[in-house]
Amino acid sequence: MAEIVLENLCKTFGNVKAVDNLNLKIKEKEFMVFLGPSGCGKTTALRLIAGLEKPTSGNIYFDGEPVNDLEPKERNIAMVFQEYALYPHMSVADNMSLCLQVDKVPKEKIVKKLKITAGILQIEQLLTRKPSELSGGQQQRVALGRAIIRNPSVYLMDEPLSNLDAILRVAMRAELKKLHEKLKTTTIYVTHDQAEAMVLADRVAVLKDGKLLQMDKPRKIYDRPTNKFIAEFVGSPKMNFIKCSLLEKNGQIFLDAGPFSLKVSNGVWTTMKNQAPSSELTMGVRPEHVFVHTKKEKDSIEAKVYFFQQMGNVGYVELGLGNDIQVTAAVKADFEKNIGEKVFVKFDKKHIRFFDEVGEKLIA
């Protein structure tokens, strides 16, 4: 178990900045998720921490000790690779216990550990098979077993569930969470699946183009994404964005989005005045904070139903506000309006977020 600190960490391949000045601290026993789109440098960051890659510049500390010059083995890490990387010629048992064999752990102890680990992952009956005789999900579990069988200071997992089918993925996700509850080993988990990040993480670090964009508790990231990219990347369906501008009319402040305008409270207005670079803003609101009514109410906005998606327990309806604003709203699954019909929309004001015009910065 270790606390891991990354300090000004950079890694370039040719002229690609795979990891760009990363600074973060992973607490002891924490489940940290690196979240980001493909190619954002998640794997590279993980490999740097593992010691499989040398940083171009910057430092890595385990429990305060610099580990830049230590081999993976000396850092005492266990890693689950994106492509499993099982040894094809070895049995499952050997795959899992090779690290112990190399360490000359006594045989009885290896057998015991194998049994416990296989039990946790429910692969006892597979121990004598070769990786090629396993299904993807089983290989996955063996890859996890190879990491769990030791007592490393940190688990590094690179999209370990990405090759599983949806059902198995959700099941394994829960297993992983339980496992972490039990072992309490510091874990860094890489994924591009925001749902996975939400479920698993104690904290999430959102990466893009090698840079850290935001690091916080999953709930916080969902509630207060610090820029439009994160707001879009986290949450499904994604947050609605509406361009609007601040207007002063008869001593009152309005946000004018064209087809509708919203009154702004004084508190919000003060923040905006101080933070916003211009009066042009982007307003963001998640689908579940868009309320759809069938009758006109006070302050409600007229909208037209474009499209309805039934998801089983909920539904998502795409609405047109005026001519060129579209928003998605979460509704009950038994939503009854047909395409083209008129409805009335209200936003949950508490949950509206404002970004600057280009979406670089959260304002309120």
Added chain:
Amino acid sequence: MRNKKPSTLSRRTKRTISYIFLISFSLAILIPLGLLFMNSLKTSTEVYDDPLALPQDPQWSNYPEALNPEADWGEFSIGTGFKNSVIVVSTTVTIVALIAPMAAYSLARLEFRGRKFIFYFFMAGMFVGGPAIVAMLHLMMTLGLVNTHWALIFPYVAGAMPFSILLMWTYFGAIPRALDDSAKVDGLSPFQTYWKVMLPQAFPALFTIVILQIIWIWSEFLLALIMLQDPGLFTLPLMLTRFSATTVEMHFGVFAAGVFLSALPLIIMYLIFSERIKRGMSMEFVKG
């Protein structure tokens, strides 16, 4: 439209041609072998009367006779030749099997300066032909190795390297990089990585080079002829030449038995392993 007809035609023609070729090739090998076996069961008189006739009364005793070290066949002894061949072949193959995969592994997967150059240098070795044998003799004389088995083993090893390295190199090159990382995380040393993780995956290729080298060296004649003078050191192909002309005339059946015996290990090996040799050459990985 224009393409269609000729292509079906040519496919059939191709097939016929390849069958004709394969059948005649098989016959060209099987007929002499059959004749040899037939004649190895005859008496000398029978052989000279009609080499194509079946043996009247199969002389199985020709076989123990051929192997008899006491028999007075000049300095010809199949037994000694057999022993020498086994020594030379097994030493060579052991050395090749140890060195070639290691060389191929480092050339395929380790980063170091001059790696490409060394690889091409080895590959150029494939085109070193006949004239090199004179230089080889000179070298062995300088080293004082002429008329020892080492004078064969070293050149054989050298000759085996290019092809063996090439074959193993393609195998090692195709093993996923992630396995290196896996091994590093598991704490394997570079040599353990090679020995426990990489080499076992290249076994089909290793097997193929071993078999091919055995076949090639077992029947190698020219170098042995140049390097060895002491009949006690002669390998099988060379030993057969010691059967003097007159002895052959008098004991043709025994001679034929000797020749057949010396070819037998190769025939058996080929029958058993032909599938695996082909597999190794075609780089079909043995999964798991």
